[in-house]
Amino acid sequence: SQAAWCELPSRVLLVLTSQRGVQMYEADGSTMVFWHALDVPELLAAHSVFARGIAAAGGRFICVGTSFGAVLVFDIPPKGTNVTLSEVLEQHRDPITDIAAEQGQAPDGAGDLVTADDSGTLCLWSSGEEFTLLGKIPGSGCTCSSVALWNGIVAAGYGNGQIRLWEAGSGRIRAQVSAHARWIYALDLAPLTGKLLSGAEDSFVHVWKLSRNPDTDDIEMQHCHAECVTDTQVCGARFCDPAGDTFAVTGYDLSEILCY
Amino acid sequence: RVDEWTDVDRKRVMNDIISTMFNKKFMEELFKPQDLYSKKALRTVYDRLAHASIMRLNQASMDKLYDLMTMAFKYQVLLCPRPRDILLVTFNHLDAIKDFISDSPGILNQVDETFRRLIETYNCLSDGEFQLIRQTLLIFFQDMHIRVSIFLKDKVQNSNGRFVLPISGPVPWGTEVPGLIRIFNHKGVEVKRAEFSTAGNYITPQREGSFELYGDRVLKLGTNMYSVTRPVETHMSGSSKNLASQAKENIAPNPLAKEELNFLARLLGGLDIQKPAGGESGFRLNLFTTDEEEEHAAQTRPEELSYKVINIEATQEPGRRAELSRILGELDVAEPRPGSAEKGEDLLALMDGL
Numbered sequence: 001s002q003a004a005w006c007e008l009p010s011r012v013l014l015v016l017t018s019q020r021g022v023q024m025y026e027a028d029g030s031t032m033v034f035w036h037a038l039d040v041p042e043l044l045a046a047h048s049v050f051a052r053g054i055a056a057a058g059g060r061f062i063c064v065g066t067s068f069g070a071v072l073v074f075d076i077p078p079k080g081t082n083v084t085l086s087e088v089l090e091q092h093r094d095p096i097t098d099i100a101a102e103q104g105q106a107p108d109g110a111g112d113l114v115t116a117d118d119s120g121t122l123c124l125w126s127s128g129e130e131f132t133l134l135g136k137i138p139g140s141g142c143t144c145s146s147v148a149l150w151n152g153i154v155a156a157g158y159g160n161g162q163i164r165l166w167e168a169g170s171g172r173i174r175a176q177v178s179a180h181a182r183w184i185y186a187l188d189l190a191p192l193t194g195k196l197l198s199g200a201e202d203s204f205v206h207v208w209k210l211s212r213n214p215d216t217d218d219i220e221m222q223h224c225h226a227e228c229v230t231d232t233q234v235c236g237a238r239f240c241d242p243a244g245d246t247f248a249v250t251g252y253d254l255s256e257i258l259c260y
Numbered sequence: 261r262v263d264e265w266t267d268v269d270r271k272r273v274m275n276d277i278i279s280t281m282f283n284k285k286f287m288e289e290l291f292k293p294q295d296l297y298s299k300k301a302l303r304t305v306y307d308r309l310a311h312a313s314i315m316r317l318n319q320a321s322m323d324k325l326y327d328l329m330t331m332a333f334k335y336q337v338l339l340c341p342r343p344r345d346i347l348l349v350t351f352n353h354l355d356a357i358k359d360f361i362s363d364s365p366g367i368l369n370q371v372d373e374t375f376r377r378l379i380e381t382y383n384c385l386s387d388g389e390f391q392l393i394r395q396t397l398l399i400f401f402q403d404m405h406i407r408v409s410i411f412l413k414d415k416v417q418n419s420n421g422r423f424v425l426p427i428s429g430p431v432p433w434g435t436e437v438p439g440l441i442r443i444f445n446h447k448g449v450e451v452k453r454a455e456f457s458t459a460g461n462y463i464t465p466q467r468e469g470s471f472e473l474y475g476d477r478v479l480k481l482g483t484n485m486y487s488v489t490r491p492v493e494t495h496m497s498g499s500s501k502n503l504a505s506q507a508k509e510n511i512a513p514n515p516l517a518k519e520e521l522n523f524l525a526r527l528l529g530g531l532d533i534q535k536p537a538g539g540e541s542g543f544r545l546n547l548f549t550t551d552e553e554e555e556h557a558a559q560t561r562p563e564e565l566s567y568k569v570i571n572i573e574a575t576q577e578p579g580r581r582a583e584l585s586r587i588l589g590e591l592d593v594a595e596p597r598p599g600s601a602e603k604g605e606d607l608l609a610l611m612d613g614l
Contacts, residue, residue: 047293048392095388118388142434143388159343159387160435167446175443178436181427181462183343183391202438203425204458221441223456231418231425233338252338253402253422 006056010078015062017051022064022072024083034074034083038066053099057113058127061086065096071115073131089131094118100147100154101127103191109134110152110168116144122154124168135171146187148196153210153219155196157184163198165210165219174219180204186237190244195224197247199237203229205249205260227260269314274360275367276313282370291377296396320558321547327406334401335416335423336481341432343390345479346397347382348469351375352482375473383471410485428461433468 001018005027012027021037040049051072053065062074069092075084094117102112111134113125120139126132143159153174154166161180166173182201189196194210207225212218232251240246240259249258280286297305306326310317317325336349354375361367405421417423431437438460443452469478548554
């Protein structure tokens with residue numbers, strides 16, 4: 001199960017995913033605005049079916065991934081409960097792991113949404129009445145567990161501990177980092193500064209800085225800071241502010257949220 | 261007392277338990293895609309297995325044995341370097357089991373059959389699917405922090421019950437030692453390399469473990485913890501407060517769960533349980549140093565850690581079967597649970613066969 005705040009210009013919704021489907025609540029948790037049950041085909045009974053990956057896109061939509069590989073696009077009205085399923089994107093053949101929307105300024109042709117799956121395949125989309133597939137980055141067999149999108153740069157965290165940066169427009173790899181010794185669980189980006197946060201099962205949380213060299217157009221990536229959460233497999237890591245001055249961490253068997 | 265047992269007894273118990281566990285029908289049931297058993301259901305199956313032979317355990321010893329097994333398994337799942345290493349851990353378990361019954365070809369065959377089935381079913385799963393399995397297992401074990409002597413002594417567990425996660429040693433197969441940043445230009449040519457350092461001290465692994473029927477697993481997780489004689493102690497004081505709320509959740513009785521347990525018990529009980537000669541009650545295994553200690557442990561076990569084992573009646577009354585069909589019938593009217601109707605039919609069919 002996952003929970004995420006989806007910020008749209010008109011409202012903020014709390015979206016929850018589970019094995020049953022998707023639920024959306026008003027920001028104060030007072031009312032359930034919408035509920036979508038996943039259709040479980042007969043032959044998949046008792047197999048794992050779930051929704052995973054949540055992102056708000058295009059100032060109007062909420063996208064949710066599924067274990068079938070399909071991405072559900074919901075059209076959200078500025079007020080009220082009249083949420084409709086606008087589209088089902090079917091480009092992935094493996095369960096969706098994460099979805100991220102552009103958090104900065106997308107360069108032309110770069111799209112504003114990235115979806116990732118178990119095989120490591122990444123799809124780049126342009127949101128709208130009809131979503132357009134702009135590009136597909138094939139996976140190399142390793143699960144992409146987490147993605148972020150900023151200024152046309154896709155940051156992807158993988159099950160083998162690697163972080164890769166991809167150029168959203170061309171689909172080319174721009175950086176590869178042997179960042180962690182175990183499965184990366186979380187990536188978060190601070191849009192004001194381009195700081196990237198990564199958390200993994202190896203107990204480490206790293207802070208990186210992304211930037212673009214205006215002359216060469218190369219993407220730069222620097223390591224800023226490492227934090228070891230002793231004897232804890234980090235499951236969640238998020239910046240607490242858009243500049244990335246503080247961040248919070250959660251872990252398996254940990255009943256506390258640690259703030260740095 | 262354990263020192264009254266002979267080698268013949270030990271061998272007998274080992275053979276009985278292993279052949280019960282690897283019984284064909286039981287394995288078939290286990291391999292069906294299904295939800296994880298509840299904690300109660302698992303504990304009951306475990307109790308039944310432990311009593312599949314002439315060995316008997318009192319409640320306190322049984323609780324202690326279960327605590328030990330639970331924490332050991334949690335440790336193995338948690339520390340798997342790669343998600344698919346949980347399969348290697350299972351293979352380590354099976355390799356050790358085969359060693360225990362190496363001179364009983366019939367049982368060895370049963371185990372090998374299961375081994376082949378595991379290879380067939382699981383070797384092809386993706387990393388993502390293995391991680392899902394692993395996460396499901398870890399959720400089951402969440403908030404359990406019983407301290408185990410052997411783990412405390414080996415510095416594998418802290419005094420607060422949490423396991424030590426080393427930040428040194430070989431990285432998982434397929435992972436690089438952390439520290440390198442490579443930058444590529446828009447043509448895909450590497451233009452820069454930079455290094456970063458951390459407190460970790462990792463090295464490259466030598467080789468990958470084998471997923472075949474026979475082979476070097478490389479991974480030590482899941483190998484016999486007791487290959488050297490060790491104490492068998494667990495400590496419950498200072499366990500997490502969260503356990504209390506968890507225990508409360510499990511109290512509400514679920515009639516279908518009880519029927520499922522009865523079925524499993526029947527499945528396990530359907531085999532000849534060896535009765536000891538002379539009508540004795542069999543040999544009792546005491547995991548504590550004295551009978552008095554065992555009795556004391558039973559009385560002082562914290563409420564939130566009692567397993568509330570369901571009493572199993574291994575009868576075959578038609579009344580029970582009717583009750584099961586009634587419960588399953590009711591399920592159709594309420595929220596449909598995917599797959600439960602099929603499962604009911606299978607259960608009934610199998611019960612007819614017993």
